Amino acid sequence: MMNERMDPMRKILFVCTGNTCRSVMAEALFNHLLDQRNRKDIVVSSAGIYAFENDPASHEAIEVLKNEYGLDITSHRARVLDIDDIRSAWLILTMTEEHRRMILDVWPEAADKVFTIKDYAEIRDTGSGISDPFGGDYEVYRQCASEIENALMHIADKIFDNKD
Numbered sequence: 001m002m003n004e005r006m007d008p009m010r011k012i013l014f015v016c017t018g019n020t021c022r023s024v025m026a027e028a029l030f031n032h033l034l035d036q037r038n039r040k041d042i043v044v045s046s047a048g049i050y051a052f053e054n055d056p057a058s059h060e061a062i063e064v065l066k067n068e069y070g071l072d073i074t075s076h077r078a079r080v081l082d083i084d085d086i087r088s089a090w091l092i093l094t095m096t097e098e099h100r101r102m103i104l105d106v107w108p109e110a111a112d113k114v115f116t117i118k119d120y121a122e123i124r125d126t127g128s129g130i131s132d133p134f135g136g137d138y139e140v141y142r143q144c145a146s147e148i149e150n151a152l153m154h155i156a157d158k159i160f161d162n163k164d
């Protein structure tokens with residue numbers, strides 16, 4: 001992986017399919033974690049492999065983040081992953097193995113910085129993916145956010161412990 005001393009702002013990019021549910025929640029939850037730990041050296045963003053540009057976050061994702069975490073994602077607008085994202089990212093965390101493979105099919109040069117979020121968090125439970133909550137109810141989204149949050153806490157510990 002790129003030596004972080006080359007760029008004081010490390011960019012972490014979360015990727016899902018539509019950039020209206022999982023990666024948006026991951027972006028907001030990780031930003032929240034960074035605020036809590038007073039880390040200003042990491043920039044977070046998100047994108048989707050098949051996003052419809054400018055779609056807002058899904059209603060359920062907005063409600064879950066507001067009610068369960070006090071976070072406002074109403075200003076989010078979906079966007080498609082592009083080459084600039086790939087080049088500028090220090091770390092790219094995908095929701096599923098399929099997302100990871102799709103990225104590497106197009107940009108094999110990114111192999112050393114693309115991981116599924118669960119693999120990078122070293123969580124080995126029921127498979128390596130965060131399932132798509134699209135079309136599910138509030139509880140499905142609440143569980144999805146909680147699964148993402150758990151992975152992100154492991155990732156924050158890993159990044160900060162190893163890189164300080």
Ligand SMILES: N[C@@H](Cc1ccc(OP(=O)(O)O)cc1)C(=O)O
Nearest residue numbers: 016017018019020021022023134
């Ligand atoms: N299934 C949607 C696209 C979509 C897929 C997944 C999805 O969830 P996420 O943002 O977590 O990838 C959002 C939107 C459609 O066909 O309109």
